Amino acid sequence: MAGDRPTLLLSVDFEDWHQLVRRRVGVSGWEEPGPALARQTDALLALLDELHARATFFVLGMAARAHPQLLGPIVAAGHEIGCHGDAHRLVNTQTPDEFAADLRSAKATIEQLTGRTPVGYRAPAFSITRATPWAREVLADEGFAYDASQHDSPALRDRVAPTDLGPHLTDTGLWEFPVAVWRVGQARLPVGGASYWLLLPTPLLLTGLQNAGPLAGLYLHPNELDPEPLRARLPTSATAKQSALARLREIQRNGARRRAPATLKAIARRFELIPYGEAHARLDGGA
Ligand SMILES: [Zn+2]
Numbered sequence: 001m002a003g004d005r006p007t008l009l010l011s012v013d014f015e016d017w018h019q020l021v022r023r024r025v026g027v028s029g030w031e032e033p034g035p036a037l038a039r040q041t042d043a044l045l046a047l048l049d050e051l052h053a054r055a056t057f058f059v060l061g062m063a064a065r066a067h068p069q070l071l072g073p074i075v076a077a078g079h080e081i082g083c084h085g086d087a088h089r090l091v092n093t094q095t096p097d098e099f100a101a102d103l104r105s106a107k108a109t110i111e112q113l114t115g116r117t118p119v120g121y122r123a124p125a126f127s128i129t130r131a132t133p134w135a136r137e138v139l140a141d142e143g144f145a146y147d148a149s150q151h152d153s154p155a156l157r158d159r160v161a162p163t164d165l166g167p168h169l170t171d172t173g174l175w176e177f178p179v180a181v182w183r184v185g186q187a188r189l190p191v192g193g194a195s196y197w198l199l200l201p202t203p204l205l206l207t208g209l210q211n212a213g214p215l216a217g218l219y220l221h222p223n224e225l226d227p228e229p230l231r232a233r234l235p236t237s238a239t240a241k242q243s244a245l246a247r248l249r250e251i252q253r254n255g256a257r258r259r260a261p262a263t264l265k266a267i268a269r270r271f272e273l274i275p276y277g278e279a280h281a282r283l284d285g286g287a
Contacts, residue, residue, distance in 0.1 A: 008209060009177060009217045010055040010273040011148060012044065013084050013122060014074075016063040017223040020088060021232050021249050025242040029235055033066035036230065040222035041070050045077055047225060047261055053273040054078050055220075058122035058148070061086030061106035064113055071113045080275035081110060082120035082148070090127035091149075092158070096134045103142045120276050122219070123149035126179070129158040136172040146175035146280050148217055153181060153190035165213035167283055175283065177276055180216030182208030192217055194224040194260040202266050209267065215279050218267070223253055224260040 018034020048055060057079050064071055075081060085091075086106035091099055103121070110118055121144050128135040128149045139147055152162050167177045180192030190196045191208035200208065209216065223230055230253050232246035267273070 005270065005272045006210065007215055007272045007274055007279070008180065008267070009148075009215055009276045009279055010053055011082070011122065011217060011219045011276060012055050012057045013060070013219055013221050014057045014063060015060040015084060015088060015221065016066055017221070017230065017253065018233065019063060019066065021246055022234060024249070025234070025238070025245045027234050027238045027242055031062060031066065035233055036226055036228070037063065037067050037222055038070060039228065040226045041067075041074070043227050043261075044220070044222055044225040045073060047264065048079070049077065051265065051268040051273070053268055054080070054275050054278075055273070056080040056082045056120060056148075056275040056277060058082040058084035058120070059106070059110050059114075059118070060084040060088055060124075061109040062088070064109050068113050071110075075114050075116065080120070080277040081114050081116040081118050082122060082276065083107060083110060083118040083144070084122050085124055088124045090125055091123045091135050092127045092129045092131045096138050099132075099135065100138050100142055103138070103144075107142070117143070119143070119145040120280070121147050121149065123147075126151040126153070126156055126159070128160070129156070130160055131158060136170055136174050136176075140172040140174045144174060145284070146177060146276065148177045148179070148276055150176050151179040151181070151190065151192070152188055153179070154188050155190065167215050167279060175280055177215065177217050177279065178213070180209055180212035180218060182211055192219060194220045194263070195256045197263045198255055198259050202263055205263065206266065206270050209271065217276070218273070220260065220264070224256050226257055230254055230257065
């Protein structure tokens, strides 16, 4: 515990940007390990170490299989291992059985590579929506204790309106930990994700986080901490259109990348940052 600083929950959606962008633009061999995740992970672990902050790494199964050597250092640094699913397929495009199968694949990979059984889950692109009223039940059936997918961001159509701004126990027995959102009148400003940190001056962002409710969640991606500009490396068989699409995504991501480390440092000066599992233990233990 660190003095009187308010507490936020810190997470990393641990995925390989190259796998996702290659699949998105439709090139073959997209599942091959990308060239940047190792250096991104090094930079991220160094920054968290410097800030004396531990985080929850919501690990994507397919990224872990492509980079099995990266998991050990994350565990050794004391970070919590959570689950980001296996194939980064949106929950609201799956049936309950497909969702359960994706969770099982991810869990098997994560357990094999880390020796840890994840009890926390973050949906790809916050895709637990009004179309998936069964999702939490599947998570509870598959042994998860908490979900960190609720995000009241106007960018997410079909999102579930939050019943509670802070962490809350749902009727499935699963805890829900919402992402930080600053509510100003009717407006909703997403302040929890590094991809949004570009949009607000840092003092205003800190005010937003201060007002986001108790134990609000932050999320980062490894590519946002990349010390080098992201370059979408595609196979030589890629078409001009595929290259152009990848370039566009590269430009979008590089914007967020430039601000993220300094912003996270500013946040860490103002707030205590802890992993989700620690908050879950405090709440569920009745502490
Ligand atoms: Zn993701």
